[in-house]
Amino acid sequence: xxxxxFLGAFYSVAATIGATLLCALMRSRRALAxxxxxSIRWHSDFGDLPADARACRHALTGEMPGRxxxxxxxxRACARHAQFVAHAPTPPATDSEDEIFGMSFxxxxxxxxxxTWVKPQPDGTVCIxxxxxxxxxxxxxxxxxxxxxxxxxxxxxxxxxxxxGGANVPILSPVDGKVMETGGPDRGWYLRVRPSNxxxxxxxxGAEVRHWVMRELERLQLALTAEGAAPALADGGVPVxxxxxxxxxxxxxxxxxxxxxxx
Numbered sequence: 001x002x003x004x005x006f007l008g009a010f011y012s013v014a015a016t017i018g019a020t021l022l023c024a025l026m027r028s029r030r031a032l033a034x035x036x037x038x039s040i041r042w043h044s045d046f047g048d049l050p051a052d053a054r055a056c057r058h059a060l061t062g063e064m065p066g067r068x069x070x071x072x073x074x075x076r077a078c079a080r081h082a083q084f085v086a087h088a089p090t091p092p093a094t095d096s097e098d099e100i101f102g103m104s105f106x107x108x109x110x111x112x113x114x115x116t117w118v119k120p121q122p123d124g125t126v127c128i129x130x131x132x133x134x135x136x137x138x139x140x141x142x143x144x145x146x147x148x149x150x151x152x153x154x155x156x157x158x159x160x161x162x163x164x165g166g167a168n169v170p171i172l173s174p175v176d177g178k179v180m181e182t183g184g185p186d187r188g189w190y191l192r193v194r195p196s197n198x199x200x201x202x203x204x205x206g207a208e209v210r211h212w213v214m215r216e217l218e219r220l221q222l223a224l225t226a227e228g229a230a231p232a233l234a235d236g237g238v239p240v241x242x243x244x245x246x247x248x249x250x251x252x253x254x255x256x257x258x259x260x261x262x263x
Contacts, residue, residue, distance in 0.1 A: 042156045042172075046072040052219055053261060057204060058084055060211040073113055073156060075202040085201070100213045101239060103132040110203035112174030113212070114261045116159075118203060121192070125180055128159065129189035130171070133216060137259055138162050139242045146182040146190060153177055153193060155202065160190055165244040167256035174203060216259070223255045 046054065056067040057075065063084060075081040098105045105111070109119040115134030119127045130138065143163025153159050159173035177195040184190060204212050217239065224247060240246045256262075 043072045049261060050258070052215070052222070053258065055215065057081070057208060057212070060215050061208060062211075073202060076199050081201070098210055100210055101217065103136070103213070103239065105132060105209050105213065107206060107209065110174070110200055110205050111209055111212070112172065112203055114156075114172035114174070115216075115259065116171060116174045118174045118200065119189075125192050125194050126175060126177075127183075127189040128174060128191040128193060129183075133213065133220075133239065134171075134260070136239055136241055136243050137220075137256055138164050138167070139244070140164055141185060143168055144184055144190075146184070147179050149179050149181060151179045153179060153191075165248070165252045167244070167252040169253070169256045169260045169262045171260060172262075175200065220255075220259060223258045224250060 051068060054068045056064055056069045058064040058081070059067040064080075069078075071078045096107055098107055106117075109117045111117050111131060115131050115137070116128055117131050119129075121127060141162040141164045143161065145161040147153070147160060153173040153176060155174060155176050156172050158170035160171050162169060162171055171190075173193075175193060175195050176197060177193040179191055180194050181192040182190065183192070220239075220243075244250075244252050
């Protein structure tokens, strides 16, 4: 009698586990079919980033000190972000450009936390390039791997790869959309993309940019210190224009991976 009960319970548990695994497999196959595998991986890897790299944008501005982003930098799905914006909208920039420690951050564009910018174009497409700190981390890439026109991009997944000085890192896409044209370092932008939607609330803008860049300079200092390098700022607090050349002994694959949010 007890054996029958035990076997019944065992097969019931086994059937439940099997059904759960089957459902997970089916969800994974559907995600692959929708080209969402990269997005799933990003959400999984996001937790492996150091806490200072996962700070909520409202922690950077001082609205929610110490808060860690729970949405893998996709503010479009965050109720708290919507509440903050409704209560206190981001103040408009008073200038067309913000200069931060000698680096230019034009405010006619939006910024992704992986150090890319998005600039809307008159035809409805957007151009994507590296921001000024990103360019100083990768000033002369000898590896440039760009997707072919027609490729589909998903925000927070790898859009292209750059390599220099021993580093070879994926650069995250700031938007969802289709690649229309490719550029490169010599053109000042890397991709022209037709977005699949116009919801860019996950990107930084206006007065938020300065708070974020200041935090990024702190992260860079910590990353270089961890690799045994001296501070990355020249006299007067201005980051040098070719940071890797100034610190050749650093592990640039590790430093670049941290700064470009490659787990």
